[in-house]
Amino acid sequence: xxxxxxxxxxxxxxxxxxxxxxxxxxxxxxxxxxxxxxxxxxxxxxxxxxxxxxxxxxxxxxxxxxxxxxxxxxxxxxxxxxxxxxxxxxxxxxxxxxxxxxxxxxxxxxxxxxxxxxxxxxxxxxxxxxxxxxxxxxxxxxxxxxxxxxxxxxxxxxxxxxxxxxxxxxxxxxxxxxxxxxxxxxxxxxxxxxxxxxxxxxxxxxxxxxxxxxxxxxxxxxxxxxxxxxxxxxxxxxxxxxxxxxxxxxxxxxxxxxxxxxxxxxxxxxxxxxxxxxxxxxxxxxxxxxxxxxxxxxxxxxxxx
Amino acid sequence: xxxxxxxxxxxxxxxxxxxxxxxxxxxxxxxxxxxxxxxxxxxxxxxxxxxxxxxxxxxxxxxxxxxxxxxxxxxxxxxxxxxxxxxxxxxxxxxxxxxxxxxxxxxxxxxxxxxxxxxxxxxxxxxxxxxxxxxxxxxxxxxxxxxxxxxxxxxxxxxxxxxxxxxxxxxxxxxxxxxxxxxxxxxxxxxxxxxxxxxxxxxxxxxxxxxxxxxxxxxxxxxxxxxxxxxxxxxxxxxxxxxxxxxxxxxxxxxxxxxxxxxxxxxxxxxxxxxxxxxxxxxxxxxxxxxxxxxxxxxxxxxxxxxxxxxxxxxxxxxxxxxxxxxxxxxxxxxxxxxxxxxxxxx
Numbered sequence: 001x002x003x004x005x006x007x008x009x010x011x012x013x014x015x016x017x018x019x020x021x022x023x024x025x026x027x028x029x030x031x032x033x034x035x036x037x038x039x040x041x042x043x044x045x046x047x048x049x050x051x052x053x054x055x056x057x058x059x060x061x062x063x064x065x066x067x068x069x070x071x072x073x074x075x076x077x078x079x080x081x082x083x084x085x086x087x088x089x090x091x092x093x094x095x096x097x098x099x100x101x102x103x104x105x106x107x108x109x110x111x112x113x114x115x116x117x118x119x120x121x122x123x124x125x126x127x128x129x130x131x132x133x134x135x136x137x138x139x140x141x142x143x144x145x146x147x148x149x150x151x152x153x154x155x156x157x158x159x160x161x162x163x164x165x166x167x168x169x170x171x172x173x174x175x176x177x178x179x180x181x182x183x184x185x186x187x188x189x190x191x192x193x194x195x196x197x198x199x200x201x202x203x204x205x206x207x208x209x210x211x212x213x214x215x216x217x218x219x220x221x222x223x224x225x226x227x228x229x230x231x232x233x234x235x236x237x238x239x240x241x242x243x244x245x246x247x248x249x250x251x252x253x254x255x256x257x258x259x260x261x262x263x264x265x266x267x268x269x270x271x272x273x274x275x276x277x278x279x280x281x282x283x284x285x286x287x288x289x290x291x292x293x294x295x296x297x298x299x300x301x302x303x304x305x
Numbered sequence: 306x307x308x309x310x311x312x313x314x315x316x317x318x319x320x321x322x323x324x325x326x327x328x329x330x331x332x333x334x335x336x337x338x339x340x341x342x343x344x345x346x347x348x349x350x351x352x353x354x355x356x357x358x359x360x361x362x363x364x365x366x367x368x369x370x371x372x373x374x375x376x377x378x379x380x381x382x383x384x385x386x387x388x389x390x391x392x393x394x395x396x397x398x399x400x401x402x403x404x405x406x407x408x409x410x411x412x413x414x415x416x417x418x419x420x421x422x423x424x425x426x427x428x429x430x431x432x433x434x435x436x437x438x439x440x441x442x443x444x445x446x447x448x449x450x451x452x453x454x455x456x457x458x459x460x461x462x463x464x465x466x467x468x469x470x471x472x473x474x475x476x477x478x479x480x481x482x483x484x485x486x487x488x489x490x491x492x493x494x495x496x497x498x499x500x501x502x503x504x505x506x507x508x509x510x511x512x513x514x515x516x517x518x519x520x521x522x523x524x525x526x527x528x529x530x531x532x533x534x535x536x537x538x539x540x541x542x543x544x545x546x547x548x549x550x551x552x553x554x555x556x557x558x559x560x561x562x563x564x565x566x567x568x569x570x571x572x573x574x575x576x577x578x579x580x581x582x583x584x585x586x587x588x589x590x591x592x593x594x595x596x597x598x599x600x601x602x603x604x605x606x607x608x609x610x611x612x613x614x615x616x617x618x619x620x621x622x623x624x625x626x627x628x629x630x631x632x633x634x635x636x637x638x639x640x641x642x643x644x645x646x647x648x649x650x651x652x
Contacts, residue, residue: 212428
């Protein structure tokens with residue numbers, strides 16, 4: 001098991017290295033960063049001076065090493081838009097995004113897994129049909145539309161919940177549900193179909209022959225086996241939720257990374273955008289490793305395979 | 306086994322059991338009116354080719370026919386004097402494992418891959434015994450030792466994928482026997498094992514039976530295994546039992562043309578043949594059964610009567626019955642060539 005974890009982490013580091021190359025290359029291909037900062041009236045000498053002070057006159061591989069060295073020491077540069085170190089900005093905004101995404105993930109799980117399992121157990125019943133309808137509705141409606149409708153109903157009309165901003169638990173409910181609802185359909189359908197497969201296996205038959213109560217067959221013998229497929233998807237969703245929060249954070253004025261990136265893009269603050277892209281990439285890799293390890297825990301065959 | 310058996314020794318009696326599977330296209334009559342009984346400590350073999358209803362019979366006895374398509378539509382399954390078809394689902398759970406248990410065909414798939422075998426064994430033991438953790442552990446070790454698993458203490462923490470097929474099938478056996486049931490249904494338990502392991506496993510079942518007085522229903526398509534294991538045999542064809550009787554009786558004078566053909570199709574070591582014997586044709590579809598005898602289309606002795614009505618059962622010897630018109634005294638067609646009538650019963 002330890003060997004497995006070390007191997008996965010090494011593979012992850014390799015992926016991060018490749019990603020850093022791509023991010024670096026993209027930032028050079030995207031055009032001269034100086035053109036975005038300096039206005040047209042800047043003199044040649046002024047441009048040259050800035051180029052030198054940023055090291056942009058050096059060969060590309062030297063630039064890459066400088067970039068990597070800074071990245072590794074946590075120096076992500078300074079934002080033009082906010083005139084503050086990017087690391088500080090991210091540290092300030094990240095918790096809000098992680099909080100919202102985690103909450104959305106929990107909501108997805110709470111809704112999707114039980115509906116998926118029960119839909120399989122009561123296949124072709126009204127419950128199965130209703131669950132399918134509910135899930136497909138979430139998949140078909142765009143996240144921002146769900147967000148706006150929820151906001152209109154629960155905040156504007158009923159006045160039960162705040163319309164926007166970050167605060168207590170109540171503030172999380174609407175954006176969290178709007179963000180999480182979209183993924184319910186996929187997880188629920190995956191859980192349902194893998195649950196149906198598992199219910200049909202010989203070891204479930206043997207469990208029934210043993211005389212084990214049906215609830216225990218469903219939640220002990222089947223659930224863990226049925227989980228293996230959807231679980232991979234479920235954890236990858238966390239990464240999707242973090243990056244996908246861009247839209248919902250804008251709708252609900254949630255002060256997270258998503259909102260910050262939108263502002264940075266609008267004001268052509270490439271340093272911030274580049275840093276956030278790198279961060280998102282790291283998150284993806286990290287979550288993938290975490291998924292593999294969880295996966296190995298759930299299914300013992302993977303540890304030795 | 307034929308000698309002294311009284312009615313009280315019977316622990317299971319199946320009367321006219323019918324299990325149908327209802328699909329959109331047709332009704333599949335997987336089990337269509339079978340009757341047999343099982344006595345304490347004996348082994349009854351159910352033999353027949355694939356798809357003749359053997360496994361469906363076994364699942365019916367546990368009331369685990371695949372739902373919602375499959376249903377037991379008629380009959381009685383009397384276990385220790387009680388018809389289990391009248392029991393509720395909750396009461397059935399007490400029957401499963403504790404009174405009737407089953408060993409499934411493929412050990413590779415019949416253990417749950419995500420739990421250790423210790424966990425699965427303790428769970429089965431826990432149904433009959435509610436004790437503390439350490440005494441359950443002792444019971445699990447004992448159960449594994451009983452099925453000849455070496456170093457059982459260490460094996461408990463293994464996952465199924467870490468064990469060989471033969472070892473897994475022993476574990477399945479230990480699980481099946483964990484609540485000391487009176488009856489075990491073994492559904493082709495050795496088909497998935499290689500030949501040497503097969504023999505070991507069969508010997509083990511016999512030993513356990515001798516120790517515990519357990520009754521075994523042994524489902525197989527292998528007459529060699531029947532000869533080794535069983536006291537009595539029921540031969541199934543297309544959802545019906547067409548002949549049943551004492552194992553020596555069936556082997557020495559098979560009465561039904563199908564049984565004869567089955568026994569003939571077992572290749573013999575001492576004879577050199579260019580082409581192995583096989584029965585012409587295909588068994589009928591269980592969704593579209595012929596009116597009369599189900600074997601009639603493939604039977605060399607067939608007459609009009611066979612095609613019209615299903616033959617009534619005729620007694621050949623004590624405990625030996627067959628469903629075939631050609632065995633009836635008023636049969637007018639050609640007599641069954643290979644059939645040796647027992648002296649004194651028929652002319």
